[in-house]
Amino acid sequence: MSTASQAQWRQWVGASATLAVVVAGLSLGDWQVRRAAEKRAAQQVRDAAGASAPMAVPAAILPLADLEGRRVTVTGHMLMDRSIFIDNRSHQGVAGMHVVTPVELAPGGAAILVLRGWVASDPSNRSQLPVLRGLADSVQIEGLAQREIGRGLELPRFFSAEQTPDPNQRLWVNVDVDHYAKWSGLNLQPVIVRQTSALEDGLVRAWPKPGDDVVKHEGYATQWYGLSLAAALLWLWSTFKSRRAKRRGEGTSQ
Secondary structure, three states: OOHHHHHHHHHHHHHHHHHHHHHHHHHHHHHHHHHHHHHHHHHHHHHHHHHOOOEEOOOOOOOHHHHOOOEEEEEEEEOHHHOEEEEEEEEOOEEEEEEEEEEEOOOOOOEEEEEEEEEEOEOOEOOOOOOOOOOOOOEEEEEEEEOOOOOOOOHHHHOOOOOOOOOOOOEEOOOOHHHHHHHHOOOEEEEEEEEOOOOOOOOEOOOOOHHHHHHHHHHHHHHHHHHHHHHHHHHHHHHHHHHHHHHHHHHHHO
16 A cells, blocks of 8 residues: 555545544433433423423323323322332442332222332342331322333443343332333323322332432533544544645645
């Protein structure tokens, strides 16, 4: 390969690498901006729900639009034996799990999932499920109705269709209404209620505010956009320097 061809090859590789970095930086920056917007919107929904009177969830199944984002009260029988645990959830730096339990709204009728709170994991055996404190037959819970709760990373989803957990599996990575309904056979309202009211169950309900992370996401977006800009400027400077050196070489050879 001639010297000229080698130079062209290096320029092509440099331009391709720069383009990849710029595109990646812009994409990741845009993603962070979207996450900030989503959390800002979620905070607005939560603020609006907090200012409104709670809605009592009936036993009849309601459309998602009638429940999502609403402050609700749930009255019924808590099905403790159908509880599941969402792994890899921390509180103040301590590893733990979120507890999700269905509440039967009417005997033999519809139920609704309740994200009840956080409990620490057994540090010597992370797969050991904690023993939950017993509750009265009838409970009344207040909380925020959401389509879904925050998801953890679930590697199998990148390679195959998401599968319903084994019938005896109660330690999950994530939960949503559809998969829980398939797993449990229950007729469920289309939301999960994030419990905010007190209950003598030993669980921690110090839920973070979605808006608390907005500044963090905006900061990450600035960093990614800055990386794209720096890569583009570096490539322009390198190209300008290379062309100037080439012109000087051509001038000297004459």
